[in-house]
Amino acid sequence: MELKNKEIADIFNNIAAMLGIDNSPSSKFEIRAYQRAALTIEGLQEDLGLIYGRGGIDALMELPGIGKGLAQKIEEYLKTGRIRKYEEMRKKYPIDFVELSKIEGLGAKKIGVLYKRLGVKDVETLKDALEKHKVRELAGFGAKSEEVLADGIKILESSKGRLLLGDVLPEAESIVSKLAGSGLAEGVVIAGSIRRMRETVGDIDILALSKSPEKVMDFFSGMDEVKSIISKGPTKTTVWLKIGTSCDLRVIEPDSFGAAIQYFTGSKNHNIGVRTIAVKKGYKLNEYGLFEKSGRLISSLNEETIYAKLGMQWIPPEMREDRGEIKLAQEHNIPDLIQLKDLMGDMHTHTKETDGMNTLEEMAAAAGAAGLAYFATTNHTKSLRVAKGMDEKRFEEFFKKIDSLNEKLGGRPTILKGAEVDILKDGSLDLSRAMLEKMDCVVAAVHSNFNMSYDEMTARVRKALDTGLVSILAHPTGRVINQREPYKIDLEKVAESAERGMVALEINSYPSRLDLNDTNILSLRGYNIMFSVDSDGHNVSHFGFLRYGIGTARRGWLTKANVINTMPLEKVRRFLAKKK
């Protein structure tokens, strides 16, 4: 997330917490408004400063849950670096709510009591109070509370925050398959942010259908993956996993499947939107079904019917972020999103010749096994010395190998000749024009001098695209999740060049990249540009990353027609040759 966005979301969450302590009845909904806005901002990833720069207060007010009051507070923060109302409130409660709230079981009310009675304002002062056993003396707290809080602090300190989808999804699938194999459940599925294919995951949500919930919960809480049990009941159990995240299991009657999976998939703001529509129609929607006021069940078995009874089209999970999809579903204009099976090729892969782990032959076999009809090998170029980047001579040699292997394979799959050519500091490309013109697929990327100004970086990349030699711009923002911020670049200006020069923008499927991300893609909807969903595979297993890139493309509302590597080989060759 963009840094400013996190700061503003934290401030809104802090304000919500402070309002929560004071407990006036009218503030109940004000609290919810601040929390909802914070959630919206946390999910944005596009910089609020950019949005504000584009359209001012009005652009901010278009964001769901942000009205005039909050838009003005965001403006104040962007301009002055502070929000006066917040600083006033901080004088009364100088507490780090955001940090303290991360402790399981600790919310605004309890934090307020701990502050007023014991002066607790951050994790350190809480630890001190716990060690002196002062917490158990407070009304509403006991010895057990001290134990739970101490455990919560340990978990918080060992937690790494949100984990990569690419790390968590395989773990979730393993848990699901064990639960399904137990014979205790009729069905087990993944819900939550994993089903929505968010790039990072805060916890794992699993839904099981069973008529003997207690047995399922016993099996689940006893699994090898589990480190400790946070709470356990017949319909809901939460555990902490050894991989460093929590996992919720909800067990539900098979008849309620549709209502349950809809509810547990979220997002929270999407559900609030859908439930509000239900209320307006005089219904009630919960995880057990859609009901009339009288309590009569209208629908519960599948998601499609529930959305239909609310006058909506079914909404793919990846779109359920309260970003306009509810209105679209009411108008029956939900796009037919791209699917993994639509991919016919992969335009960005590496081999042992540079920093890949496998030979060309091994990569070809793996691409074929992954169901691809073609793939481009795009090794690094000479300037990238750490990756043993290749010069013109080595590319000539390597391409001879491709010719002979292509002959041998007879198109199963077809290997395209390419390079991931460095865009140098001055915007020139790291191979000769003559060499690049010989290639089927030129992927260009920035791998150095990340700290340029907004204008310099934008000009650098546009200069490269404007050569007419580039087929695809790889990982266009350069961000690496939890490691490196995106470099400063004007994607709209880049999109102008891409549109003019028939350059596809990459959705890099590497789990730590996923670049462009969903919000980048959505922000470029006004441009007539194509995308390329690529693995950036460095070994044979990395073709499996493509599902994460497809998830991101779906979160960006893309269809098959927006993505070049859904085309059959001859058609994609025409695109690469820049012929319409």
Place this chain on the structure above:
DNA sequence: GCCGTTTTCGGCCCGACTGTTTTCAGTCG
């Protein structure tokens, strides 16, 4: 503080689990 096919006031999603309680508030998702 947000929001509008009940539109500028008067509503605002809904249920499970826990600990400390004797009927519920706080927390979470």
